[in-house]
Amino acid sequence: MRPYDLESTLLGGQAFRWQHRDGGWEGVVGGRWVRLTSTPPGLRAEVAAPSADWGWLARYLRVDADLDQIIGTFPDDPCLHEAVAACRGLRLLRQEPWECLASFILSSTKRITHIRQIVERLCERYGGPVVVPPGHAPAWEFPPAERLAGCAETALRACGMGFRAPYLLAAARRVAAGELDLALLGRRPLAEARTALIALPGVGRKIADCVLLFALGFDAAFPVDVWVLKALRELYFPRRRPTPRRLLAFTESHFGPHAGYAQQYLFHYMRVGGLVAVSAD
DNA sequence: GCCCAGGTGAAGC
DNA sequence: GCTTCACATGGG
Numbered sequence: 410m411r412p413y414d415l416e417s418t419l420l421g422g423q424a425f426r427w428q429h430r431d432g433g434w435e436g437v438v439g440g441r442w443v444r445l446t447s448t449p450p451g452l453r454a455e456v457a458a459p460s461a462d463w464g465w466l467a468r469y470l471r472v473d474a475d476l477d478q479i480i481g482t483f484p485d486d487p488c489l490h491e492a493v494a495a496c497r498g499l500r501l502l503r504q505e506p507w508e509c510l511a512s513f514i515l516s517s518t519k520r521i522t523h524i525r526q527i528v529e530r531l532c533e534r535y536g537g538p539v540v541v542p543p544g545h546a547p548a549w550e551f552p553p554a555e556r557l558a559g560c561a562e563t564a565l566r567a568c569g570m571g572f573r574a575p576y577l578l579a580a581a582r583r584v585a586a587g588e589l590d591l592a593l594l595g596r597r598p599l600a601e602a603r604t605a606l607i608a609l610p611g612v613g614r615k616i617a618d619c620v621l622l623f624a625l626g627f628d629a630a631f632p633v634d635v636w637v638l639k640a641l642r643e644l645y646f647p648r649r650r651p652t653p654r655r656l657l658a659f660t661e662s663h664f665g666p667h668a669g670y671a672q673q674y675l676f677h678y679m680r681v682g683g684l685v686a687v688s689a690d
Numbered sequence: 691g692c693c694c695a696g697g698t699g700a701a702g703c
Numbered sequence: 704g705c706t707t708c709a710c711a712t713g714g715g
Contacts, residue, residue, distance in 0.1 A: 570712085573697095612697095616696090
């Protein structure tokens with residue numbers, strides 16, 4: 410297996426439930442408790458309930474993704490190569506669409522640590538318990554849309570999500586009612602899937618692209634948040650500030666078919682402070 | 691106390 | 704079309 414960096418992948422702002430414990434990463438995938446450890450050149454997974462087939466985990470971790478091939482499609486651009494070199498083994502996950510959508514609805518103007526807190530509170534209160542190893546602290550699944558659709562807005566607010574509560578509730582109701590079929594979106598063209606997501610209140614281009622990229626398999630999606638915006642401006646438009654329209658056109662044309670991977674490398678690179686050294690040159 | 695956070699929607703030029 | 708601002712909440 411090619412390099413797989415669990416820390417930058419699991420804690421880098423794609424998913425919000427993984428916890429570092431005793432040298433491993435513990436989380437819940439598809440209602441199953443999992444503990445992952447890095448055992449170069451591979452990964453080791455422990456589960457609490459017997460599992461005959463590991464397809465669900467391989468799919469989530471995208472272990473079949475050929476990282477070298479993907480990086481090979483990036484433009485020949487020194488800034489991007491520097492970002493890639495700085496976090497070798499950073500991967501994209503393929504998350505459950507509902508969990509991903511709900512989590513990113515909660516993400517607007519929130520720090521990653523705080524998003525994690527809100528999501529965990531939501532799971533503790535409304536997610537069913539999952540099987541954990543004997544003696545292990547309890548763990549919960551991510552609450553299904555049907556469960557949250559039945560909650561009062563005030564109950565959701567009590568999880569600390571503030572003005573995002575009505576947005577989460579509206580999304581849960583539409584998914585639970587079958588008016589929005591997230592699995593189906595993954596089989597539609599990117600633009601169509603994006604339009605369907607943006608139709609939800611509280612979901613704009615950025616959150617839609619996160620869901621397209623992190624859950625629905627659209628590697629060309631390119632979420633632009635404050636960090637990536639900063640990276641794009643400093644690296645590619647150092648002189649004058651581009652209009653949002655022009656910036657969008659650039660992200661859609663410059664980075665290639667796996668633009669979303671490039672985005673994640675830039676995001677991670679900015680957050681660990683790598684760009685400071687580059688722009689100081 | 692003040693500032694800001696993996697944004698969005700509405701209102702103002 | 705582009706810019707500005709409110710929107711809850713918690714941590715630095």
